[in-house]
Amino acid sequence: MITNMENIKNLINNKGVKPTFHRIKILEYLMAHKNHPTVDKIYEDIVKSIPTISKTTLYNTLKIFVDKGIITELTITGSETHYDMKHGDHHHFYCTQCKQIFDVHSNCSYDCNMKESVDGNRIDSYQCYYKGICKNCLKINVI
Amino acid sequence: MITNMENIKNLINNKGVKPTFHRIKILEYLMAHKNHPTVDKIYEDIVKSIPTISKTTLYNTLKIFVDKGIITELTITGSETHYDMKHGDHHHFYCTQCKQIFDVHSNCSYDCNMKESVDGNRIDSYQCYYKGICKNCLKINVI
DNA sequence: GTTATTGCAAAATATTTGCATTATA
């Protein structure tokens, strides 16, 4: 039987990254929290179980994961970077009122994963996002 | 005869913003420089003709223009915000090597301007961008 | 035992804020 931790370890290993304890724990966290956390949020949560972890390690590790294509960084707000496990094709919706980022599964035919280049430029990644007011905030505003 | 400055003045006025000298000059700059400048770049250029202008005014003005939908802010790199006049429907390509942002006129059928909402969330703006190596850098790398 | 990882503190960078000054209608 392969444990979840073994799976994560393998995933990191397969990308050519040494699966240290911290790295496994950080990826484990991101797999369990697909609500696009910031560095601060990840730190705040993860420091409870690993009191000695530092933000520098977090920054280091997240950068490595992004470079290796394990996770995606979302630079939507202009202030903090949000992080997201790669999980299926989806876009993002940023609510300018409650400041949350939601996954949206738009049925548009735009799928850049199928493209390798545009206008002769080599595409390595892409991102689409919307900004507006989410349905929850719309409801609250009406009342 | 309506001068260019008159046109810019009217554009600002029509959005309910008082067209001060600085605001006109900043918009004039953005209309003439559609290469997605940062605050620093705009300041560096504009301070030559208006030596007394401050970065605070630049930040203030750009924020107003964004809020009023006159310009778009591009938060692609995660560090500096880039600014872009609204001009036709296009996406952006960020070259991770030369750090430049290019317009790309993708022929995909993805046009969120036609949508008012997604999954019940109200869309106010949207952005799509690619990251990769631009054709110029690809050429240089080969040599 | 050597090399990579980690953690601390300081530095760097970008943006925002408070408030006094200046311009504008």
Added chain:
DNA sequence: TATAATGCAAATATTTTGCAATAAC
């Protein structure tokens, strides 16, 4: 003159860096 815009300096927020301590293999 009243109101809004501007500019300075300080504060804030986020991320990066240098280097010493530690851990991993």
